[in-house]
Each structure stands twice: as C-alpha cells, then as structure tokens.
Amino acid sequence: MVKLVKLVKQMVKQVKQMVKLVKQMGKQVKQMVKQVKQMVKLVKQVKQMVKQVKQMVKLVKQMVKLVKQMVKQVKQMVKLVKQMGKLVKQMVKQVKQMVKLVKQMGKQVKQMVKQVKQMVKQVKQMVKQVKQMGKQVKQMGKQVKQMVKLVKQMGKQVKQMVKQVKQMVKLVKQMVKLVKQMVKQVKQMVKLVKQMVKLVKQMGKQMDHLLSHQIKAKKRPKNVKRTKDSSICIVQSDDDHQQIEKHFGCPSCFEHFKESKQLENHFRKHHSECMPQLPTQQTNETEESQPEVDSDDESQAYGKRSASESSSLDSKAELMNPSCLSFVLPSADDRLIIDRFDVSAAFYNFQQSILTHKWKLSLEDHIHCAMASTSILLLAPNRYPADLLPFFDEQQINSTIGHIELKYGLKKPTMDVDLVTKAVKILQDVISRTISRETAEINLLTLEAGEKEHKFFKAIAALVKKLPRVSIQEEVKELELCSRFVDPFLCELFDDPDAGTFFRWTNELTVESKKNQSSLNWRPDIAITRLQGVRWRYNLGFGEAKPAQPDSNHFAICKDLLRVGVFCKNSIDSQNMDGVMGLKIVGRTIT
Numbered sequence: 001m002v003k004l005v006k007l008v009k010q011m012v013k014q015v016k017q018m019v020k021l022v023k024q025m026g027k028q029v030k031q032m033v034k035q036v037k038q039m040v041k042l043v044k045q046v047k048q049m050v051k052q053v054k055q056m057v058k059l060v061k062q063m064v065k066l067v068k069q070m071v072k073q074v075k076q077m078v079k080l081v082k083q084m085g086k087l088v089k090q091m092v093k094q095v096k097q098m099v100k101l102v103k104q105m106g107k108q109v110k111q112m113v114k115q116v117k118q119m120v121k122q123v124k125q126m127v128k129q130v131k132q133m134g135k136q137v138k139q140m141g142k143q144v145k146q147m148v149k150l151v152k153q154m155g156k157q158v159k160q161m162v163k164q165v166k167q168m169v170k171l172v173k174q175m176v177k178l179v180k181q182m183v184k185q186v187k188q189m190v191k192l193v194k195q196m197v198k199l200v201k202q203m204g205k206q207m208d209h210l211l212s213h214q215i216k217a218k219k220r221p222k223n224v225k226r227t228k229d230s231s232i233c234i235v236q237s238d239d240d241h242q243q244i245e246k247h248f249g250c251p252s253c254f255e256h257f258k259e260s261k262q263l264e265n266h267f268r269k270h271h272s273e274c275m276p277q278l279p280t281q282q283t284n285e286t287e288e289s290q291p292e293v294d295s296d297d298e299s300q301a302y303g304k305r306s307a308s309e310s311s312s313l314d315s316k317a318e319l320m321n322p323s324c325l326s327f328v329l330p331s332a333d334d335r336l337i338i339d340r341f342d343v344s345a346a347f348y349n350f351q352q353s354i355l356t357h358k359w360k361l362s363l364e365d366h367i368h369c370a371m372a373s374t375s376i377l378l379l380a381p382n383r384y385p386a387d388l389l390p391f392f393d394e395q396q397i398n399s400t401i402g403h404i405e406l407k408y409g410l411k412k413p414t415m416d417v418d419l420v421t422k423a424v425k426i427l428q429d430v431i432s433r434t435i436s437r438e439t440a441e442i443n444l445l446t447l448e449a450g451e452k453e454h455k456f457f458k459a460i461a462a463l464v465k466k467l468p469r470v471s472i473q474e475e476v477k478e479l480e481l482c483s484r485f486v487d488p489f490l491c492e493l494f495d496d497p498d499a500g501t502f503f504r505w506t507n508e509l510t511v512e513s514k515k516n517q518s519s520l521n522w523r524p525d526i527a528i529t530r531l532q533g534v535r536w537r538y539n540l541g542f543g544e545a546k547p548a549q550p551d552s553n554h555f556a557i558c559k560d561l562l563r564v565g566v567f568c569k570n571s572i573d574s575q576n577m578d579g580v581m582g583l584k585i586v587g588r589t590i591t
Contacts, residue, residue: 004080004087008094011073015098018066021059022105028056029112032119039126050123053116060109067102074098157442164462167491171483174505178479181507320357325373327351338403341396347377350391364554367561376565379404408579415456419449423457431469440464455493462488476587478547482525486545486585490526494541500531501540510567511536524567526583538574541581542567548587557586 035049074095080087247256248263252271257263267274327348335344351372354361363370368387371378379401384394392400405411423444430440444461447454466488476485482505495503506527526543529536544560546553561584568580584591 053119171487320360322355325355338399343400346391363558367558370562371565374566376569415453419447419453422447423460430464437464459489459492462492476547478545481547482545485588494528502529502531504529511539522563539571543583543585545585560584
C-alpha cells in the first residue's frame with residue numbers, strides 16, 4: 001500500500017507537471033500566434049519562429065515519451081489493483097480520470113499539430129513571396145542601371161549645354177563690343193558727313209569760281225571709288241594737323257597735287273576741253289607742242305576701258321601706275337613643275353602681263369589679276385578665266401589643281417548615306433513638329449558616326465536650336481547672319497578649346513600683322529587662332545561674312561575674297577605652314 005501511495009503521489013505530481021507543461025504550451029502557442037502575425041510583417045523573424053516550432057516538436061516528443069511511461073505505470077497499477085481489491089477500484093476511477101485527461105491532451109496535441117502544419121504552409125507561402133520579391137529586386141536593378149545610363153547621358157548633355165551657354169555669353173560680350181564699336185563708327189560717320197557737307201560747299205564755290213573764269217569743269221564720275229595707294233592715305237578734314245598734308249584735288253578726276261601750279265598744268269593737259277577757247281594761232285601752237293598719240297594705241301586703250309559697262313567710268317578716270325607693282329621670278333630650285341609644265345614661270349608671266357595694262361582694271365571683272373598682284377594664284381575646278389588662258393590652258397589648270405589636292409589631301413570626304421538619311425529624317429520630324437528641338441538635338445548627337453561626322457552632326461544640332469522652322473522673307477543683316485546662322489555651325493566645326501583652337505569673331509589686326517608691324521590695316525571678320533599659354537600664337541584660318549544682297553554687290557564679294565586671300569598668304573609666309581583655311585560667307589552660303 002505504501003508503494004501504491006507513493007506511486008499515486010508520483011503520478012499526481014506528474015499530472016501536475018503535465019498540466020503545467022500544457023499551460024506552458026498554451027502560453028507558447030499564444031506567443032507563437034503573435035510571432036506568426038509579426039512574421040507577416042517582418043521576414044527576418046521567420047527564422048526565430050522556425051526555431052520555436054522545432055522546440056515545440058521536441059516538447060511533443062517528450063510528452064509522447066511521458067505518455068508511454070504513464071501507460072507502463074498504469075499497467076503495473078492494474079496488476080496492483082487486482083491484488084488490492086477496493087484500492088484498485090479507486091485507482092481505476094483515478095486512472096479513468098487520468099485517461100480522460102490524456103484524451104484531452106491528445107486532442108490538444110492534434111490541434112497543435114494542425115497549427116504547426118498551418119504555420120509550415122504559411123512559411124512556404126512566405127518563401128514564395130520572398131522569391132517573388134527577389135525577382136522584383138532584380139528587375140528593379142535592371143531599371144536602376146538603365147536610369148544610371150540615362151543620367152550619364154543627361155550629364156553629358158548638361159555639360160554640352162553649359163559649353164553652349166558659355167559660348168552664348170562670349171557671343172553676347174562680343175556683340176556688346178561690336179555695338180560699342182558701331183556707336184563709335186556712327187559718331188565718326190556723323191563727323192565725316194559734316195566734313196563732306198563742308199567739302200561739297202567748298203567744291204560748289206570752287207566750281208562757281210571756275211565758271212567765273214569761263215572754265216566749264218566736268219564733274220567727277222559717280223559710282224566710282226578712289227583707289228587707295230599703299231603709300232598715301234586720303235582723308236577729308238578741315239582741321240590743321242601735323243601728320244596731314246594738304247593737296248589740291250582736280251574737280252574733274254581723282255588726281256591730286258601738292259602745289260596749285262601742278263594742278264593748273266594737269267587741268268590744261270588732261271581737261272583742255274573745259275578751258276576757254278583761245279585764238280586759233282595760240283591753239284595751233286599748243287597742239288603742235290603736245291606729243292602725238294598713235295591711233296592704234298588710242299584705240300587699244302579705249303578697248304581696254306570698255307571691257308565692261310560697269311567699269312567704263314573708272315577706267316577713264318584712273319591710269320595704271322606700274323611703279324607700284326613689282327614681281328620676282330622664283331629661283332630654279334624653288335619652282336612648281338607638273339608634267340614638264342613650269343607653273344611658277346607661267347604665273348610670273350601672268351603677273352608681268354598686268355603691268356602692260358594702261359588703265360586700271362575693275363576688281364569684279366579681273367579678280368584673278370588682283371589676286372596675282374599679291375602673289376596669289378586663284379584656281380577653281382571647271383573655271384577658265386580669260387585673264388589666265390594665255391598662260392594656262394584647260395589641261396594645265398586641271399592638272400595643277402589635281403596636283404595640289406593630291407599633295408595636301410584636299411579631296412572632299414564622303415559620308416555614309418544611311419547617316420545622312422537618318423539626319424534628314426530627324427530634321428523633317430522637327431519641321432513637321434513630330435518631335436521637339438531638344439529631342440532632335442539628342443537624336444543627332446547620339447547617331448553612331450565617326451569623329452568628323454559627329455562634329456558635323458553637332459553643328460547641325462546647334463542650328464536646330466537657333467533656326468526658325470520656315471524661311472524668313474525679311475532681309476538678314478550682317479550681325480544677325482553671323483550670330484544666328486554662321487556662328488552656331490562653324491563654331492561646332494572649328495572651335496576646340498581643349499586643343500587650344502578657338503573660332504573667333506574679331507575686328508582687330510591679325511597676329512601676323514602685329515608681329516611684323518605691317519602697314520596693312522585690314523581686319524578680318526573671322527579668325528581661327530591657336531592659343532599658346534595666355535597669348536595668341538598664330539592663325540589657322542580667316543573668313544569674311546556679308547549678307548546676301550538682292551542687287552548682288554560683286555565688288556564687295558570680290559573685295560572680301562581678296563582680303564581672305566591676303567590674310568591666308570601672310571599667315572603662311574610668316575609661320576611657314578603648308579596651308580591656311582579661308583572662309584567666304586555670302587548670305588547663307590559658305591565656301
């Protein structure tokens with residue numbers, strides 16, 4: 001009996017322990033429910049929940065073992081109950097109660113197993129969600145990479161825009177300088193107009209004075225400019241100045257003299273028809289005293305004067321002064337010979353033929369002669385001017401041009417047709433407003449092209465930002481032509497600050513003229529200059545710009561061509577270079 005009592009007490013203790021364990025398990029189940037709710041929000045706590053599930057499984061296993069042990073003890077107690085009689089009945093009642101408790105615990109264990117299975121399912125679902133989130137993260141990574149590329153492209157475009165803004169600031173500064181210079185020039189022109197009014201009044205008085213002496217002087221020809229001499233600079237001024245020397249000008253032509261007696265002799269000799277008639281005896285004496293002029297020479301002279309209708313007045317007014325020109329034949333070691341044809345000798349003979357002219361030639365009709373007087377041979381494909389044909393035939397001109405192009409690589413480069421087609425398509429989309437100007441600029445800059453083609457497309461992109469979509473009917477002046485049409489295009493082609501090359505709009509003497517202290521005071525519109533340190537080193541190119549005029553002012557165009565040629569030749573001579581670029585801009589045409 002004592003043993004049974006002890007066993008019963010032990011069983012009661014074990015039952016109490018199991019109750020405590022069940023309560024603890026109930027608490028743990030509640031905690032696990034809370035943890036499961038937290039796991040939905042926090043993926044990191046899944047691992048902890050799995051650990052707790054494992055611990056619960058261990059506890060269940062322990063409970064199963066305890067149940068087995070209790071079954072064994074129950075069997076022993078049944079044997080003892082049979083032996084004990086009444087005590088066994090009481091023990092049976094207690095065992096029945098314990099069995100009921102065990103059944104309840106079994107039910108609770110089954111419920112816990114079901115809950116564990118549900119938790120496992122939830123964990124699997126969470127794993128699937130984590131995998132899906134991983135895929136989404138990968139897609140986000142790809143999108144981030146694309147965004148990084150776009151940001152880099154945007155950065156490049158921003159840098160280019162900053163450069164363009166800086167260039168615009170430079171242009172604005174240059175325009176301010178030009179405006180100031182124009183204001184100064186306008187003031188000077190006002191002064192000159194006042195002086196011209198005074199001179200016109202003086203000339204009117206002079207003509208009245210001549211008429212009072214029965215001298216009918218002819219007026220100077222209109223639309224004819226006075227040809228400047230390199231040794232004399234003609235100014236109009238009434239003020240006394242130490243460096244200004246007063247001359248007496250002829251009222252009928254452009255000749256001028258230091259003394260009035262020389263003017264009188266000139267007027268009697270070249271304008272005798274304007275003098276009052278003298279007695280027949282005196283006129284015969286004067287005719288006999290004057291030298292006779294050969295009829296052939298006279299007809300030849302008038303033939304040269306009537307070379308073109310536009311220059312007839314000029315040729316009658318001014319004579320050629322051969323002493324102002326001198327040419328030197330190159331040495332035998334320094335000549336250009338192509339296919340046994342001596343180009344240098346032929347050019348020298350052409351220069352010498354200029355000295356044979358009695359009357360000055362018009363610039364627009366004899367531009368090759370004007371260029372040759374500065375030792376520049378002007379040649380163009382399929383152009384055979386009459387001045388050159390006595391010394392160069394067509395084959396010799398073409399062979400000379402081909403030799404120069406081959407020697408210095410002057411052939412025009414070709415461009416891929418597909419690239420040109422894509423660029424034209426982009427421009428058509430801009431005109432039709434299918435895409436914006438900014439999109440067109442980005443598309444042009446992102447075309448896959450070589451270095452030279454990329455520069456060309458950059459220049460086109462710069463024009464896209466500046467030009468209107470339709471043609472302007474208003475006349476474009478020189479300042480607007482340079483700032484809106486010419487500068488955006490040429491600046492992208494030739495301006496490279498990182499390489500020390502700058503495309504400049506200048507109105508000052510060239511670097512070569514400053515170094516050599518030349519008397520030539522011409523100022524180019526455009527200069528492509530190389531920078532060395534903080535000083536301009538030398539020029540790589542020059543240019544002149546003129547707006548397109550409806551009356552086609554050929555004189556101004558030829559004058560600009562002559563200026564560009566002289567600028568380039570001086571730069572080649574001073575820097576000993578193979579070549580210098582010359583740009584001639586007339587309206588929207590660049591050559």
